Amino acid sequence: MTQRLKHIIATLLLCSACFAQVSKHGQLSVEGTKLVDHNSEHVMLRGMSFGWHSFWPRFYNKEAVQWLKDDWNVNIVRAAMGIEVGNNTYLQNPQDSEQKIMAVVDGAIASDIYVIIDWHSHNINLKEAKLFFDKMSKKYGDSPNIIYEVFNEPDEETWPEVKAYSEEIIKVIRKNDPDNIILVGCPHWDQDIHLPAQDPITGFKNIMYTVHFYAATHKQELRDRTDKAIEAGLPVFVSECAGMEATGDGPIDYEEWQRWIDWMESRGLSWITWSLSDKDETCSVLKKTASSTGNWKKDDLKESGVKTRDYLKSLNKS
Numbered sequence: 001m002t003q004r005l006k007h008i009i010a011t012l013l014l015c016s017a018c019f020a021q022v023s024k025h026g027q028l029s030v031e032g033t034k035l036v037d038h039n040s041e042h043v044m045l046r047g048m049s050f051g052w053h054s055f056w057p058r059f060y061n062k063e064a065v066q067w068l069k070d071d072w073n074v075n076i077v078r079a080a081m082g083i084e085v086g087n088n089t090y091l092q093n094p095q096d097s098e099q100k101i102m103a104v105v106d107g108a109i110a111s112d113i114y115v116i117i118d119w120h121s122h123n124i125n126l127k128e129a130k131l132f133f134d135k136m137s138k139k140y141g142d143s144p145n146i147i148y149e150v151f152n153e154p155d156e157e158t159w160p161e162v163k164a165y166s167e168e169i170i171k172v173i174r175k176n177d178p179d180n181i182i183l184v185g186c187p188h189w190d191q192d193i194h195l196p197a198q199d200p201i202t203g204f205k206n207i208m209y210t211v212h213f214y215a216a217t218h219k220q221e222l223r224d225r226t227d228k229a230i231e232a233g234l235p236v237f238v239s240e241c242a243g244m245e246a247t248g249d250g251p252i253d254y255e256e257w258q259r260w261i262d263w264m265e266s267r268g269l270s271w272i273t274w275s276l277s278d279k280d281e282t283c284s285v286l287k288k289t290a291s292s293t294g295n296w297k298k299d300d301l302k303e304s305g306v307k308t309r310d311y312l313k314s315l316n317k318s
Contacts, residue, residue, distance in 0.1 A: 287300050
């Protein structure tokens with residue numbers, strides 16, 4: 001399907017809420033290091049990542065997506081499919097896992113926002129990933145809402161290993177979907193962004209590379225490293241971040257988190273906060289009292305949830 005036809009479809013996806021996104025921006029693409037819309041105008045996506053589906057499946061529904069769009073002003077959500085860890089993981093139960101992810105994807109399409117299909121793993125599972133992304137790109141390749149994240153956080157894999165794996169997955173996706181954005185991870189939990197900058201994937205368009213930060217752990221050194229990668233021509237997308245330690249726990253470093261927000265805003269980088277879950281840890285934005293389908297009151301939000309919602313509502317105004 002051509003970009004023009006995708007845009008026509010997108011303009012028909014008008015929802016009743018006033019905070020429209022895909023119907024406004026349409027098909028996304030990469031120009032230089034920037035994420036742009038169908039008019040080649042720079043666009044920033046800011047939103048929330050669902051927690052691992054294999055731990056918090058109760059939030060994987062269209063109502064939660066709609067609430068995030070209406071009440072938190074997200075213009076993107078991220079569906080994090082647990083591959084090996086948790087209950088009913090993709091390796092254990094692929095059909096159930098796909099249903100959970102599709103519930104969020106379908107909810108995002110209905111809500112007129114963008115959505116990341118995230119292969120949430122720290123290891124290479126090439127055979128399984130090829131099957132999954134072949135199915136997802138066949139089902140959703142005609143929708144301009146879709147972004148594919150092919151490898152959440154490589155840990156000990158080298159960049160040549162991650163690059164080779166990613167190229168295989170990109171080939172599978174591009175057979176079915178020629179132009180939606182594809183996000184590629186980098187070694188050491190998406191910290192070593194200098195490695196793909198030195199040896200980027202070539203031969204494909206609309207590829208971006210992910211950086212993840214947790215503000216109480218990652219500071220100016222990672223920002224400087226990312227700046228150098230961008231200066232070298234690498235398109236960067238911050239597909240996971242938050243204000244506490246990299247463990248997901250510990251106190252929030254509000255000053256450093258604000259430095260990260262200011263840095264991303266000044267460079268026009270899209271970002272996603274982790275995570276929509278109710279685990280007893282700092283990074284989970286919801287308390288156990290939170291319903292599965294939205295309608296959360298302030299008392300249902302943890303400290304990180306209150307701050308993330310404030311950021312999103314103040315920055316996503318159009």
